[in-house]
Amino acid sequence: MSAFICAVDQGTSSSRSIIFDKSLNIISIGQRELPSYYPQPSWVEQNAEEIFASVVSVISESLIKARLSGKDLKAIAITNQRETTIIWDKKTGDPVYFALVWQSRQTSDLCEEKRKKGYEPLFRRKTGLVLDPYFSASKIRFILDHIPMGQERAENNELCFGTVDTWLSYKLSLGKIFKTDVSNASRTLLMNIETCQWDEELCHAWNIPMSILPEIVDTSEIIGEVDASFFGAAIPIAALVGDQQAALFGQLCLSEGDVKNTYGTGCFILMNTGSQRIQSKHGLLSTVAWRFKGETTYALEGSVFVAGSAIQWLKEGIGLIRHSEDTERICHQVKDTHGVVVVPTFVGLGAPYWKSDVQGAIFGLTQGSNDQHIIRATLESIAFQSSDVIMAMEKDAKQSIKKLKVDGGASRNDFIMQFQADLLHTEVVRPLISETTALGAAMLAGLAIGVYKSTADLSKVWKTSQIFKPQMDEKTRKEKLERWRMAINAVTAFKCDHHEN
Numbered sequence: 001m002s003a004f005i006c007a008v009d010q011g012t013s014s015s016r017s018i019i020f021d022k023s024l025n026i027i028s029i030g031q032r033e034l035p036s037y038y039p040q041p042s043w044v045e046q047n048a049e050e051i052f053a054s055v056v057s058v059i060s061e062s063l064i065k066a067r068l069s070g071k072d073l074k075a076i077a078i079t080n081q082r083e084t085t086i087i088w089d090k091k092t093g094d095p096v097y098f099a100l101v102w103q104s105r106q107t108s109d110l111c112e113e114k115r116k117k118g119y120e121p122l123f124r125r126k127t128g129l130v131l132d133p134y135f136s137a138s139k140i141r142f143i144l145d146h147i148p149m150g151q152e153r154a155e156n157n158e159l160c161f162g163t164v165d166t167w168l169s170y171k172l173s174l175g176k177i178f179k180t181d182v183s184n185a186s187r188t189l190l191m192n193i194e195t196c197q198w199d200e201e202l203c204h205a206w207n208i209p210m211s212i213l214p215e216i217v218d219t220s221e222i223i224g225e226v227d228a229s230f231f232g233a234a235i236p237i238a239a240l241v242g243d244q245q246a247a248l249f250g251q252l253c254l255s256e257g258d259v260k261n262t263y264g265t266g267c268f269i270l271m272n273t274g275s276q277r278i279q280s281k282h283g284l285l286s287t288v289a290w291r292f293k294g295e296t297t298y299a300l301e302g303s304v305f306v307a308g309s310a311i312q313w314l315k316e317g318i319g320l321i322r323h324s325e326d327t328e329r330i331c332h333q334v335k336d337t338h339g340v341v342v343v344p345t346f347v348g349l350g351a352p353y354w355k356s357d358v359q360g361a362i363f364g365l366t367q368g369s370n371d372q373h374i375i376r377a378t379l380e381s382i383a384f385q386s387s388d389v390i391m392a393m394e395k396d397a398k399q400s401i402k403k404l405k406v407d408g409g410a411s412r413n414d415f416i417m418q419f420q421a422d423l424l425h426t427e428v429v430r431p432l433i434s435e436t437t438a439l440g441a442a443m444l445a446g447l448a449i450g451v452y453k454s455t456a457d458l459s460k461v462w463k464t465s466q467i468f469k470p471q472m473d474e475k476t477r478k479e480k481l482e483r484w485r486m487a488i489n490a491v492t493a494f495k496c497d498h499h500e501n
């Protein structure tokens, strides 16, 4: 009998629905772009109703394309943009404010205020995160402060808070499900990462009534059903999972020490740390990867702010290239960067440096430097920045990685992948299915409904597309890393000039 699973991948720029068969082949994809709104510089909002409507429409589209109906689906899995914060009215189910998107910096002042009061170590210790507008807590506070009687309504049990997983499952079940999974909850700054429960002290610090928070459940478990009125049959929702954690699962990084890097606009690097929650000494975050049958797996997470967007800059900023794909061919037209080093730290330096007051730079220019060298050095910078994060992870985890699994748009670039393998002196493995986020969510749902008995079943269907083996000699590798380190030191030393625009 066929067992189809629908994975909803609700991302920041689009919503997608992918239907998988039992062997995890992709049967169909539905996709719809999603607008963001920018009411002020650095504020990013979305319309929660638009998010929901886009999800219903992409699920329908994927069913139609696959010539299936709702009753053919054994389960739905939801993976989502993380941290994005939605508050709605418990009675009507209507959002009371825009969804505040993870990228939005509109709560910087609120976080600064908490930092001044000395809260930072508490958040770091209890949540594994840093005190930053990125995470949900300050966004909840902002909404409660910006709607009429917000605090009173929250205290009177009239409001619900949810990240996107919670919002979607609530709406799809016509309000019957009010839950979030541990991977999503671990990104709110309100969950104690040891107990995996909402923490009274943390909620108190933000004056957030605990009654507005959803129940925390396993990542892989049947949490209720999509109402039959949507797709003609009641469909179990069998997984909720944050997008980066889903990709870690979809890459089959299931053992301690396994690492994946998603090369998109930025890079998201996660290392499975098993049942151990590692407190980073190098500015990385600790987070929950997933919880299955009550057993929690943890991860270390680090990100690179500017990765694929450096290639966008080559295209749209300085006009050196026409298409992202062209960069690979161009890189091979020169034998090296001729000493050029590009540091594309346009929005500050993230892990392991954490310096916000840093701008980008190009070093090593000579009369002989040309656009190909600059392009090649820009691509190399993506691998250098990723190596910095991965080497920090190795120090925190006190082990070297054995291989790096890769996905995301820029992982299609063989030049970057080879250079990454060279720098890390580690194999880089690119899977056949590049949709690892949806794949991971579908696998987690499949485990919950028993389509797969164990993760061993999953390894059988996961296929490698290409392996990049390290080829660079050790001396060259050391020299390159040393020059990169010098460039990082130089951008850090350079005094930042703040121009608007």
Ligand code: ADP
Binding pocket: 013, 263, 264, 265, 266, 307, 308, 309, 310, 311, 312, 324, 325, 326, 327, 328, 408, 409, 410, 411, 412, 413
């Ligand atoms: P996101 O999910 O962050 O929107 P994607 O995973 O879709 O990102 O990746 C898009 C990014 O990948 C873009 O910044 C683009 O410049 C880059 N990219 C896509 N294809 C290539 C390629 N062949 N070589 C290098 N970069 C690429």
